[in-house]
Amino acid sequence: MSDSVSDAAGEPPGLLRQHKPGLASQYLPILEWGRTYNGSVLTSDLVAAVIVTIMLIPQSLAYALLAGLPPVVGLYASILPLVAYAIFGTSRTLAVGPVAVVSLMTASAAGAVAAQGTALYIEAAITLAALSGVMLAVLGFLRLGFLANLLSHPVISGFITASGILIATSQLKHIFGVSAGGDTWPQMLGGLASAIDAVSLPTLAIGIPATLFLFWVRKGLKPALVKLGLSPRAADISAKAGPVVAVVCTILAVIAFDLAQRGVNVVGAIPQGLPPFALPSTDPGLIGQLWVPALLISIIGFVESVSVAQTLAAKRRQRIAPNQELIGLGASNIASAFSGGYPVTGGFARSVVNFDAGAETPAAGAYTAVGILLAGLFLTPLLFNLPIATLAATIIVAVLSLVDLKTPGKLWRYSKPDFAAHMATVGTTLLAGVELGVIAGVGVGLLLFLWRASRPHAAIVGRVPETEHFRNVLRHQVITVPHVLSIRIDESLTYLNARWLEEYVLERVAERPALRHVILLCSAVNEIDASGLESLEAINHRLIDGGIRMHLSEVKGPVMDRLQRTHFLDELNGRVYLSQDLAFSEAVEDDGKGRYQIADLARGMI
C-alpha cells in the first residue's frame, strides 16, 4: 500500500496528536485543554460567552419557532448540548445550538408524524435529537465520518440555498400575521396566497420595519459604527447584537400601543426554570418513521458543523478530529434529547462571533450555557410581549444571507456534472422537501461520479522521436508501428472501470488486424483491485486466443508486490518491463518478418 495511508488514517490529527494523547484524552478532549487552563484563558472565554449569549437568546427562540416548537425548547437546546460539546468536542471555538437548516428539517420530519402544538410533535422532536445523537456517536466510534464526503460542495450549497428560500418563505406568514402551512415551496406560496385577505396590519407594522432594520444592521451598521470610532472588530461584534435592539424596541412597541390586543401574536408566557428531564420515545413505529430524517439531520448537521470548525481551527493553525467531532455532536444531541431540546449542531454565525470575541477553549461554550440558563430562569417574563414577527424577521434576514445565486453560473462554467447535482438538489428541495432534496443531490452526484469512474482516461501512446518518452498519439507527433499497440492507463483499475478496460483494450485490438503486441503502460495505475486483476486476466486470455502477446510496463512497486501474490504473472503471455521504452523496442523488433529494427525506427528510417 502507499506510504500515505498511515498519514491519512483516521487518527486524531494535529492539535491532539502533538501530545500523543491516550485513549481517554482522545475520546475526552477536555482532558487535553483542561490541563493548561488558567486565568487569562478564563477571561477570554468569559467575554466571548457573554457576547454569544446575547446573540443566542433571540436566535434560540426564533429557531424553535421555525422548528414549530414552543420558544422555550430553543432555550433548552442551548444549555446542556453546549456543556456536552465542551467535554467531547475537538473544536476550540465551535458554538453549538439550534440552527436554521436543522430546525427546518426537524419541522418537516416532526410535521410528518404529528400536528404542531401536540405533545406527539414535541416527542417527535426530542426523539429526532436522540436518534440523531446516537447515529452521530456510532458513526464516530466506527470512524465513518468519511460518509459525509457523499455530500459534495455543490450539493451542500444547493441544499443551503433552497433551504434558505424555504425558510424565509415559511416565515412570511408571521410577518403578515396569517396562518399558512406547507412543506414545499409551491405549498407555502399557495398557502400564503390564499391567506392574504386575512393580513394583520398591526403585525405588518412590526414585521416590515423589523426586517428592514435587521437588513440594515447586517449591511450598514458596521460601517456606521466604524465611522463613530469603533475598531472594525468591535463594530463587527456589536453589529451582531442588532437583533437584541430589534427585540427590545418591538417589545416596547407592543406594550406602548397594546398591540397584543390588536392581533399581533406575541411569544407569551415562557415557563421559567431549569430544563426538564425528558425521555425520547422508544415506540418502534415512531422510530421507524423518524430514522431516515434523523440520519439526514445528522449528516447535514455534521457537514455544516465540521466545515465551520475546520475553517476556524485553520485560522489559528489548530486541527479538529472529524471522527471525534461526530462523537461530540452525538453527545450534544443526546444531551438535548434528555433535557427537552431538539436536534442541534455547530452554527456558522455564532461560531464566528465566538471566535472573533476571543474564545480560546470549549469552556466558552459551557459559560454560554450558564448564560442561557440564567436567561431562562430570570429573563423570560420580559419576553412575554416579544412579537413573533420580530423573531420571523430575525430568521428571514439570517437565512437570506445563505441564499447564493451566483453558484449555479459558476458551476455551469466550471463543471456540468456539478451543475447538474446542484440544480437537482435545489429543485428537489424546493419542490419535494428537504429530505428528498438531500437524497436527490447525493444520488445524482454519486450517479455522475460512477459514470465518470466507469470511463476513465486512457490514451494510445507512441514514442517521441529521438527520446525515450511516450506521448498520446492524438496530441503529439510520435512513432508507432502497426504490429505494436501501447496503451497508457491513467487511472487505478477498480471494479468500477474493470469492464471498461476489457472493452477499451479489446476494441482497440479488434481495429488492428496486424497486431502482435499490446503493451499496457501502468505508470499511473496506483491500485489494481480483484476485479481489475480479473479483467487483466480476461484480456490476457482473449489475446492468447487471438495470437497476441500482452506486456506490462512501468508497474508501480506496491502494485507489483500484490501481483506477485497471484498466478497472473505466470499466466501472462508476455513480459513485465521496467521501462516502456524497453518494452516498445523489443516488441517492435518482433514483427514476425524481421522487417523492423529499433535502431532504424529511432533514426526515423521507417
Added chain:
Amino acid sequence: MSDSVSDAAGEPPGLLRQHKPGLASQYLPILEWGRTYNGSVLTSDLVAAVIVTIMLIPQSLAYALLAGLPPVVGLYASILPLVAYAIFGTSRTLAVGPVAVVSLMTASAAGAVAAQGTALYIEAAITLAALSGVMLAVLGFLRLGFLANLLSHPVISGFITASGILIATSQLKHIFGVSAGGDTWPQMLGGLASAIDAVSLPTLAIGIPATLFLFWVRKGLKPALVKLGLSPRAADISAKAGPVVAVVCTILAVIAFDLAQRGVNVVGAIPQGLPPFALPSTDPGLIGQLWVPALLISIIGFVESVSVAQTLAAKRRQRIAPNQELIGLGASNIASAFSGGYPVTGGFARSVVNFDAGAETPAAGAYTAVGILLAGLFLTPLLFNLPIATLAATIIVAVLSLVDLKTPGKLWRYSKPDFAAHMATVGTTLLAGVELGVIAGVGVGLLLFLWRASRPHAAIVGRVPETEHFRNVLRHQVITVPHVLSIRIDESLTYLNARWLEEYVLERVAERPALRHVILLCSAVNEIDASGLESLEAINHRLIDGGIRMHLSEVKGPVMDRLQRTHFLDELNGRVYLSQDLAFSEAVEDDGKGRYQIADLARGMI
C-alpha cells in the same frame, strides 16, 4: 476533457462501427449481419441450433421447475425470447433462455407474493419478465449499462457460489421425493431435516444414479469419447447431450417398473401447442412488490449475459455493444412475458455449446426457437413419465460447477476489501436470500470503494540530489528544507476526497511551524471537480491567514484550461509553475532570511 473520452463513449463498437451503421442498424443489428447471410452460414447455424435444442429441452423444463413453475413455461421461455434476441442482440453466439440463477430469483420474488401452483404465482413470474424487460430496454436507451459496474467480480462470484449452493440444496427434496420449502439456506436445511422420515426410496433409486451419471458425464465422458476416437470438440459437444441420455433412461425405468405408481413424481401431461398470448399484470400493488426484484433480476441477468457474450465475441475478434445488449435482453424478456414465459437471459453453458457447434449469427438462436417449438408441439407426450428427480439431478450437477470455493482464499491474499465484499455477498445470500445478497454485496463494495476514495494516495516529496526529480521522502534519500513543503497528489481531486485534501494539507502545515511555501505537485491530477476546487480555495485562504504561500506545479493542460475559467488563479497566493523543480528552487531561496541558495542546495552544501 481527455482525448480518451470520445474513444470510450457508448457508441456501438468494433463489429458494428466498422460499417458505420445508421440509427436503424444500430438498434436493429439484424440489418447488419442479415445483409451477408448465405447458404454456408445457414448450414453452420442450423447444425448449432440442432445441438443447442437437444441440450435446451431438458434444461428449460428443469429451470422452470426451479422457478416453481409448470415445466411447459420453461419451453415457452425458450421460443419467442430467442427470436427477439436474434433481432435486437449484438452477440453472434449468445444463447438466450431460462438460466439457473435467474430462475432461483424468480422463485424467490414470485414466492413472496403467492404460493407455488396458484395462478397469481404464474402471473407474478410473467410480470417479472415484463418489468425486467422494460427496465433493461430503458437502461439501454438511456445508455446506463455502466450501472452494472456496481457489481464487482468478487460480488458476482460470491453471488453465483451462494446461489449454486442454494439451488442445489433446493433440489435435494426432489431427489429424496419429499416436500420442503424455504428461501434461505437454514430454512431449506431445516425443511429437509424435518421431512427426512418421508423419503421415497423409489425416487432415491432414480435420483442418485441420475446424479452420479451426470457427474460422470461432466467429468469422465469426454475423455472416454476421445479414447473411442472422437475429436475433442465432437466429444465435448456429445458430452453435453448426456442429460438427454439420463432423461431417456429414467423415462424408460419409470415405464418399466411402473414407478409413477410407487411414489416417483413425474412431469405428467405437458400442454401441447403454441405458446399462449399472455398479458403481464398492471396491478400497481403487484408491481410495487415486484419492481425491486425485477431490477435485481435485470442487473444480474445482464451481467451474466454480457460476460458470456464478451468472452465469446473476443475469441473471434468480434465486439458486442453493451447498451444495445440491454435492449436485446429487454426485448427478449418482453417477448417472454407476452408468450407466457418468465425472465430469461444469456446462459453460459448453452452459449459455449452454440459457439463450439459453429453458430455464426444470431439466426442460430431463431432456429433453436423453432426446434423448441416443434418439441413443444410433438415431443411433450413422450416426457409424461420423466421423473422430476432427473430434472433435479440435471440442475444440481449444473449449478455445483458454479460453486467456487477457491475464490475466498485468493481474494484474502490479494485484496482484503474485495474479500469482505465477497463474503458479505455469500453470507447474506445464504442466510437472507438472493435479493438481500445482491444488495449487501453492492453496498459493501461501494462503501469500501468510497472509503478508499476518501483517503487517496499522496506523498511528501523532496528533490533527488543532483537531479530535477522529486521523490517520496519516506522511500528515498532526498533534499528538503524546513520552510518548503512539496506534496505530490496521486489522484484526481473530486468531492469524495476534497475534505481529505484540506485535512491532509493543513495537518502537514500545522506540524511545520517554520513553513513559508507549500507546493502541490499536480502531475497525477487528471481532474478537479467543483468540490476539489473549493477545497483548493479554502486551503489557499487558510494558508493566507497563516502567512504561507501556496503554489501549484505541473498542472495538466485540460485541468489548467478549466482553472482558468475561475477566479482561483487570481486569488492564489502563489504561482503556477510548469515544473516542480523551478517551483522548489524559487521557494527555497525565499526563506525570508537569505540563508538558502539553491545552488548550494544542489551541491549538497546545506
